[in-house]
Amino acid sequence: MLSAFFIHIAVIIVIYAILAVSLNVAVGYTGLLNLGHIAFFGIGAYTSALLTKNDVPYIMALLASGIFASVFGWLLAKITSRLKGDYLSLATLGFGFVVYAVMLNWSKLTRGPLGIAGIEKPNIFGWYLKGSGSYLIFASIIAAIIIFIIYKIVKSRYGRLLEAVRDDAIGAQALGKNIYKLKIQGLMISAFFAGIAGSLYAHYISYIDPSTFFISDIIVIFTIVIVGGLASLRGSVISAIIILGLPEMLRFVDLPSSMIGPMRQMMFAVILILILMFKPRGLFGKIDLE
Amino acid sequence: MFFQLLINGLIAGSIYALIASGFSIIYTTNKFVHFAHGSTATVAAYFLYWIFSNFGLPLYLVFPLTILIAALFGFLVHLLIYLPLKKRKSSSVILLIASLALMAFFDNLMQLLFGADVKILSIFPHGKGIEILGAYITPIQIVILIVVLLLFFGLWAFSKYSKLGKIMRAVSDNPELAKTTGINSIRVQHWSFVIGSAIAGLAGILIALEHNIEPAMGTHLMIQGFTAAVIGGVTSIPGSIVGAYVLGLTENFGIWFLPSGYKSAIAFVLLLIFLIIRPQGIFGINQGNRDQKM
Amino acid sequence: MPKKLGIVIAGLALFLLIGGGCTRTDAPADVSTDTDAPVEDTSPIKLGWLGPLTGDVSSVGTADREAAELAVTEINEAGGINGRMLEVTYEDGFCEGKTALAGGTKLINVDEVVAIVGGFCSGETLAVAPSAEEKHVVMLSPGSTAPSVTEAGDYIFRVVPSDGFQGKYAAEFVYNTLEKKKVAIVYAITDYAEGLANVFEEEYKKLGGEIVVKDSFLQESRDLKAQLTKVKNSEAEVLYFPTYTEAGVVGFKQAEELDLGIQILGPETLSDEKLVTAQGAEGTLYTVPVSNESEAFKTKFLEETGRDDMPVYASQTYDAVKILAQVIESVGTNGEDIKNELYNVKNYEGVSGMIGFDENGDLTSAEYKVMIIKDGKSEDYTK
Structure with a gap:
């Protein structure tokens, strides 16, 4: 059934839209180039999967995913607090690698490369999300709430403080605002929502393993965020639709399945390079990538 | 077992050094992380495979040809992608992201063209290794060790004594000043x-x-080559080779105690630790201001 | 409300509409709609096939696909199933959970197949099993031997025995036939290989043997010197090496280079041509399930496909298709009916041997033999 296919794409887009928006909070608004953002996604996914496997009710697991991921956001902010520029981004990348290595090696907890299969569909106060259609509705509701919350944050005075941190404004320091604390909070917020996205992902796909949260997915979300434009929530959402929707057109061309995977990755890479070369602000971006 | 672990570590270190040294040359001169450097090696390997499988050319032609193709590949990537970005005053972070995209592009292109399965290159006969002090090492592994040794001294001499080497160091230290002295x-x-x-x-x-x-x-x-360069000091080309050996030996002696699956984890953890605590690596010069580029 | 937020909400509302409109397709239980039709249905019956068409075990996967195609051709030439043609959709599982799940989900939700022949690798089957179980789609695997598949679900069957048998057989072979008392195990971290390693360890220790080294590697690993060095440094007399092809090739090569010097024993994955002809493979032993395949089938298969050797699990794949066809012919295309009828299969004479399912969907018995690799070929091992 074709509509089953479209619903599937829609769910993925919604989840990645949340992920992209959360990354934008860190990169676009707080100016922290977190190349390891996918780690928060993965931590949320594993947290939610493991908790529900141990009979924790879904809503609690969902929240726990966000909270636990934000703890790691705090950790990352602490680790990189004295770093800037190249050092900062590379350290965040290193952080992402280490989280991946832990997922891979702490097999008593995560089952390592075997992954966790059979992650159950959520049951929310009696609403059992068995079908993809109902999952789409649920995910969309969560996404709408999250985007609304983030919108409120960035438009508020607090949001302007974050942007001041990004712009390295002398004004921010002069006002006596604790830049250090703001950076930590920015990363924690970013991580929290990425963790929620991770939970949504895990319970939709029903199987996760460490390889999902490694390099190639880092490239995908950065492509989405950069193409959409930094500091633009609308940009991230629309970009997610385009970037994830476009390669699906490949399925309608008669290609052997072994070619679709690599071609998809190549499409992402090409789009990213083209945007960086010709329109680095992205579609709706307000600032340059620094 | 100690000697075998030592040899394993040296071989691993040599392979990392092959990647780290080339990477380090590019980094010191351009001041951004060219992650797609690993893809250069991949493309070269597939080119070698392709030539070897389809044309009966003698080895003494095929090997230099492959190296030339790799050099051309790197040159074109710089000319067509990085230079235009640099002209737009792109920051080193943008160049890094572009390099990640290039890496993804070329790795997947190779998969598309050649398939995901492992290609075996049967050029030289394989067999039992040579025994030295209770440890075994194969001829190819010996060649790799020697090549890296030569590379080490060659690069050291190059950057210290050759004209181009000295110019590269000047450009690396201070591009603006270098330009005023007429260096392109x-x-x-x-x-x-x-x-x-x-x-x-x-x-x-x-x-x-x-x-x-x-x-x-x-x-x-590339991940390990990059880690090696960071450990040795990204601003020091010979240092990157030393860092490679530090990494290779740590990995191979480390798994004496740990399950062998932890090998890659060792690299990642070392990378993170060095980036946070000693980003200039063992030999790099602490340029004092961490707010600047590395 | 600001324009941007409005656009976002509108976009999401669009998704909700699509989702709401199509929610009907996600009704649980039956996937097929054919059994309700009072009029005779002549549309093709769709089966799914899931296995490694690319990647590590692809040579076996593509060969077994041909076995499935042979079975389909035979069935259709004989008139199909109750006059309806059999159609199979082939999806790539890449011998890993993530890819297999994508393929399996497509077969179940988009192609809406009546049953699935597959997954091939145990990791593939285990990843898709929960979805198949939920949507009441039978999975009949021709190659998933990991012990953990026994508990994968009511809808999960296999025409290959659980490695609970093979690991035990291997342990007994090493202890009793080879008369070796110290073994090193180096295994790939996959459901299949890890399952074998654990069974072997348990059974071997029960016999009184000693496991001197137990180390592992990622299936993508291309350097096993670390593990092999540990083995060499131990008192191991035999190396038990459950792995898939590519890492196996590396293991053989490096074992020779390091002059490991001890007997290597593995499971049926070592029968892959790429491994049999690999450097360092000479003298390696491996266990295989005994396939009492008829000469007639073997001749026909080799003739139709132009191959020289019977790939492992080809006859099982053929049997899987034939059994499903027979069951569908008698009970129809309802998933639950198919499942129930499969449990009644006790004495099916397949080309791979006598097939009967126990209450877990497993084969009730298993027979193995040992092969030896000599001069780039496999032959029966005789002591």
Whole structure:
């Protein structure tokens, strides 16, 4: 059934839209180039999967995913607090690698490369999300709430403080605002929502393993965020639709399945390079990538 | 067992050094992380495979040709992608992201063209290794060790005594000042890509002979090559080779105690620790201000 | 409300509409709609096939696909199933959970197949099993031997025995036939290989043997010197090496280079041509399930496909298709009916041997033999 296919794409887009928006909070608004953002996604996914496997009710697991991921956001902010520029981004990348290595090696907890299969569909106060259609509705509701919350944050005075941190404004320091604390909070917020996205992902796909949260997915979300434009929530959402929707057109061309995977990755890479070369602000971006 | 672990560590270190040294040349001159450097080695390996499988050319032609192709590849990547970005005053972070995209592009292109399965390059006969002090080492592994040793001294001599080497160091230390003395920075940057990528080509050949060929081979080694460069000091080309050996030996002695699966975890953890605590590496000069570029 | 937020909400509302409109397709239980039709249905019956068409075990996967195609051709030439043609959709599982799940989900939700022949690798089957179980789609695997598949679900069957048998057989072979008392195990971290390693360890220790080294590697690993060095440094007399092809090739090569010097024993994955002809493979032993395949089938298969050797699990794949066809012919295309009828299969004479399912969907018995690799070929091992 074709509509089953479209619903599937829609769910993925919604989840990645949340992920992209959360990354934008860190990169676009707080100016922290977190190349390891996918780690928060993965931590949320594993947290939610493991908790529900141990009979924790879904809503609690969902929240726990966000909270636990934000703890790691705090950790990352602490680790990189004295770093800037190249050092900062590379350290965040290193952080992402280490989280991946832990997922891979702490097999008593995560089952390592075997992954966790059979992650159950959520049951929310009696609403059992068995079908993809109902999952789409649920995910969309969560996404709408999250985007609304983030919108409120960035438009508020607090949001302007974050942007001041990004712009390295002398004004921010002069006002006596604790830049250090703001950076930590920015990363924690970013991580929290990425963790929620991770939970949504895990319970939709029903199987996760460490390889999902490694390099190639880092490239995908950065492509989405950069193409959409930094500091633009609308940009991230629309970009997610385009970037994830476009390669699906490949399925309608008669290609052997072994070619679709690599071609998809190549499409992402090409789009990213083209945007960086010709329109680095992205579609709706307000600032340059620094 | 100690000697076997030592040899394993030296071989691993040598392979990382092949990648790290070329990377380091490019980094010191251009001041951004060229992650796609690993892909240069991958492309070279597949080129070698393609030529070897389809044309009966003698080895003494095929090997240099592969290295040339690798150098050309690196040169074109710089010319067509990085230079235009640099002209737009793109920051080093943008160049890093672009390099990640390039890496993804070329790795997947190789998979598309050649398939995901491992290609075996049967150029030299294989067999039992040579026994030294109770440890075994194969001829190819010995070749790799010697090549890296020569590379080490060669690069050291190059940067200290040759004209181009000295110019590259000048450009690396202070591009603006170098320009005022008439040095064409862009030309030097081109050369850094040519030489660095040629070394990557050599790496591709040796790794293909030792470990066979598959699409992700370069990228996987790039992570370790990059870690090696960070450990040794990204601003020091010979330092990157030393860092490679530190990494290779730590990994191989480390898994004496740990389950062998932790090998890659060791690299990642070392990378993170060095980036946070001693980003200039063992030999790098602490440029004092961490707010600047590395 | 600001324009941007409005656009976002509108976009999401669009998704909700699509989702709401199509929610009907996600009704649980039956996937097929054919059994309700009072009029005779002549549309093709769709089966799914899931296995490694690319990647590590692809040579076996593509060969077994041909076995499935042979079975389909035979069935259709004989008139199909109750007059309806059999159609199979082939999806790539890449011998890993993530890819297999994508393929399996497509077969179940988009192609809406009546049953699935597959997954091939145990990791593939285990990843898709929960979805198949939920949507009441039978999975009949021709190659998933990991012990953990026994508990994968009511809808999960296999025409290959659980490695609970093979690991035990291997342990007994090493202890009793080879008369070796110290073994090193180096295994790939996959459901299949890890399952074998654990069974072997348990059974071997029960016999009184000692496991001197137990180390592992990622299936993508291309350097096993670390593990092999540990083995060499131990008192192991035999190396038990459950792995898939590519890492196996590396293991053989490096074992020779390091002059490991001890007997290597593995499971049926070592029968892959790429491994049999690999450097360092000479003298390696491996266990295989005994396939009492008829000469007639073997001749026909080799003739139709132009191959020289019978790939492992080809006859099982053929049997899987034939059994499903027979069951569908008698009970129809309802998933639950198919499942129930499969449990009644006790004495099916397949080309791979006598097939009967126990209450877990497993084969009730298993027979193995040992092969030896000599001069780039496999032959029966005789002591």
